[in-house]
Amino acid sequence: MTEPPDRPTQRDIARRAGVSTATVSYVLSGRRGGAKPPPEETRRRVLRAVAEVGYQVDHAGRSLRRRRSDLVALMYPAPSSPWSDRLAEQMQESAAERGLGVVALPMSGASTGEALLRVLRERYVDGAVLLPDCPLDPAELTVLARQGLALVVFDDDLDPDGFDVVRQDRARACRAAVEHLVAAGHRRIAYLGHPGEDRRRTARSVKLRSYRRVLREHGIGLSADLVLPVADSRRDAYAAVRELLQRPDPPTAVVSATDRAAIDAVWAARDHGTPVPEGLAVTGIGNIPEGLVITPALTTVGAREFDFSAQVARLFDRLDASAPLPDAEMSARWELIVRDSA
Amino acid sequence: MTEPPDRPTQRDIARRAGVSTATVSYVLSGRRGGAKPPPEETRRRVLRAVAEVGYQVDHAGRSLRRRRSDLVALMYPAPSSPWSDRLAEQMQESAAERGLGVVALPMSGASTGEALLRVLRERYVDGAVLLPDCPLDPAELTVLARQGLALVVFDDDLDPDGFDVVRQDRARACRAAVEHLVAAGHRRIAYLGHPGEDRRRTARSVKLRSYRRVLREHGIGLSADLVLPVADSRRDAYAAVRELLQRPDPPTAVVSATDRAAIDAVWAARDHGTPVPEGLAVTGIGNIPEGLVITPALTTVGAREFDFSAQVARLFDRLDASAPLPDAEMSARWELIVRDSA
DNA sequence: CTGAAAGCGCTTACAG
DNA sequence: CTGAAAGCGCTTACAG
Numbered sequence: 001m002t003e004p005p006d007r008p009t010q011r012d013i014a015r016r017a018g019v020s021t022a023t024v025s026y027v028l029s030g031r032r033g034g035a036k037p038p039p040e041e042t043r044r045r046v047l048r049a050v051a052e053v054g055y056q057v058d059h060a061g062r063s064l065r066r067r068r069s070d071l072v073a074l075m076y077p078a079p080s081s082p083w084s085d086r087l088a089e090q091m092q093e094s095a096a097e098r099g100l101g102v103v104a105l106p107m108s109g110a111s112t113g114e115a116l117l118r119v120l121r122e123r124y125v126d127g128a129v130l131l132p133d134c135p136l137d138p139a140e141l142t143v144l145a146r147q148g149l150a151l152v153v154f155d156d157d158l159d160p161d162g163f164d165v166v167r168q169d170r171a172r173a174c175r176a177a178v179e180h181l182v183a184a185g186h187r188r189i190a191y192l193g194h195p196g197e198d199r200r201r202t203a204r205s206v207k208l209r210s211y212r213r214v215l216r217e218h219g220i221g222l223s224a225d226l227v228l229p230v231a232d233s234r235r236d237a238y239a240a241v242r243e244l245l246q247r248p249d250p251p252t253a254v255v256s257a258t259d260r261a262a263i264d265a266v267w268a269a270r271d272h273g274t275p276v277p278e279g280l281a282v283t284g285i286g287n288i289p290e291g292l293v294i295t296p297a298l299t300t301v302g303a304r305e306f307d308f309s310a311q312v313a314r315l316f317d318r319l320d321a322s323a324p325l326p327d328a329e330m331s332a333r334w335e336l337i338v339r340d341s342a
Numbered sequence: 343m344t345e346p347p348d349r350p351t352q353r354d355i356a357r358r359a360g361v362s363t364a365t366v367s368y369v370l371s372g373r374r375g376g377a378k379p380p381p382e383e384t385r386r387r388v389l390r391a392v393a394e395v396g397y398q399v400d401h402a403g404r405s406l407r408r409r410r411s412d413l414v415a416l417m418y419p420a421p422s423s424p425w426s427d428r429l430a431e432q433m434q435e436s437a438a439e440r441g442l443g444v445v446a447l448p449m450s451g452a453s454t455g456e457a458l459l460r461v462l463r464e465r466y467v468d469g470a471v472l473l474p475d476c477p478l479d480p481a482e483l484t485v486l487a488r489q490g491l492a493l494v495v496f497d498d499d500l501d502p503d504g505f506d507v508v509r510q511d512r513a514r515a516c517r518a519a520v521e522h523l524v525a526a527g528h529r530r531i532a533y534l535g536h537p538g539e540d541r542r543r544t545a546r547s548v549k550l551r552s553y554r555r556v557l558r559e560h561g562i563g564l565s566a567d568l569v570l571p572v573a574d575s576r577r578d579a580y581a582a583v584r585e586l587l588q589r590p591d592p593p594t595a596v597v598s599a600t601d602r603a604a605i606d607a608v609w610a611a612r613d614h615g616t617p618v619p620e621g622l623a624v625t626g627i628g629n630i631p632e633g634l635v636i637t638p639a640l641t642t643v644g645a646r647e648f649d650f651s652a653q654v655a656r657l658f659d660r661l662d663a664s665a666p667l668p669d670a671e672m673s674a675r676w677e678l679i680v681r682d683s684a
Numbered sequence: 685c686t687g688a689a690a691g692c693g694c695t696t697a698c699a700g
Numbered sequence: 701c702t703g704a705a706a707g708c709g710c711t712t713a714c715a716g
Contacts, residue, residue, distance in 0.1 A: 019686080019687085020686065020687045020688075021687090021688095022686070022687060022688080022689095023685095023686065023687075026686095036685075038685075038686085039685075042685090042686090061692095063692095064691095064692050064693065064694085065691080065692050066692085067692070
């Protein structure tokens, strides 16, 4: 470990400016209980010393003493998406107004999940927004919340318990997408899913479960060779759909766990000479802005508003509250958004 | 501010287990100078108390005492890209092996840049990787490095100075893309750029500068109406290229500051009935995997290897080193990658 | 108006 | 083998 080579402390500043560390702290923080701030002359001496040695406050010392870190986190499943980017941006705007910082915690793989949980558990941050598909034990969330961590959790099943929950109703929306295809007469419907989705019993597999359930409800047989774990790779998705279309009995519709893969499905169909939606109907899940660009525009499922201000505001309300707030349930419902590709 | 309601401390655990806080710390950290660990019976008592009250170590206390946070950061310009996602993932893998955590710091807008800098300056993290286009004062980097922050900086101009620098040679590569179009006979070449790119004299504007310079070198007049600030929005890029193609004197080639916008340019041309590259040649910048999916495959500029292991390893070497390491210059050169779209 | 002092939660040489 | 104690850098009630 590199030795921290002589980072100056407030004691160094105090000595240099000929004042006490208390005065240094008052000057730097600008706060002072109710009392008057130090006089201009003292201020200047302190600030000069600060500039001379390049002093920066030490986060560990300050946050240990103040019992908070002035930092909030956004935890989201990798890879990032326009939605996670947008949420990060909105959190940063609100945080910057309050002088707080935002750290993003992209979760790729279960092993890193454990590492990221530490950031919440060890009080590295004062609050967090958790996007769906973050592998968190509900009991643990309750404990974290009870210890004063401000938490806004996107989840369709969890009950609020010291933290707030944002409902998206993803299962209903995903089923609506498949229903839409079935209602249009489709019987051979392929599914582009996340790798490993059928092995994990996580919230993420809500998409695959919805697909299976709707087919079953309509008496449509499930064929394993129509379920392809390619939704997280544009190349894989494109290749898979081209292959599907070359089969003797190609599907007439595709539902994809991601909009990105759905868009690739549209390209694949176009490049194959199959018209969309006539030859192949395509639905995505997620409603990313990109779906509006392709021709035909992508039918999908997701939130209509590209906006998280209500959820972000709630996080900061919890942070600012002098007493624990009552639990809230918020809504950011996913809808079926019918455009032209199905 | 919510009062931290009774987060248990090691003192609580010690009292409950009938041992000293030193013993609690030894049990929890597993470390003990050279000496033997506490005996099994003591260990069990401590761990039971820990479980009973749901104790979690406090990051502020620990990192103040140990003089490090066991956390590293990745700072990158928003929006995220497959490259920033990949780097975050590789950092997390290496960090997890060492029991460290990774936080991502997406930089959207200058105001948030200042907030994020605090994370480095105040020693929230022990080290960081900085991707290009993060607005950092070189002098400040030197100070941070001298104070012991491990730093790997992607930059083409900065000299290493207590931190390592990764060279990408972006200017040369961007010029090569435009040269490639000029060499193919193109004279009316549109440029899809970042909004505000011409106002900021940042490293980011290396793309626009390269475009202008090559045209000038070849005696090609610059027309302002061929420079469009749409490269950060898929919808804007698509619309802009459709509009370009409807002009009486449409460009014969497009170079885009992002691969995403370049891909939209290809779609726009296809939807307009203009063959690519015959009717419109298109080059991107960035080399994202998606460029391999479209037809024709995207000609672009970027790193060939989708891999940051050398740079990540270097960060952790710096972290592990007992004495400051000599400065290193590393290479992750951007190349012109000629495929089918130009 | 300013400074001495306590203490946030932890780790770690050190004494017993 | 275990505990008492010091101290990391900071902030803040409190005494002067």
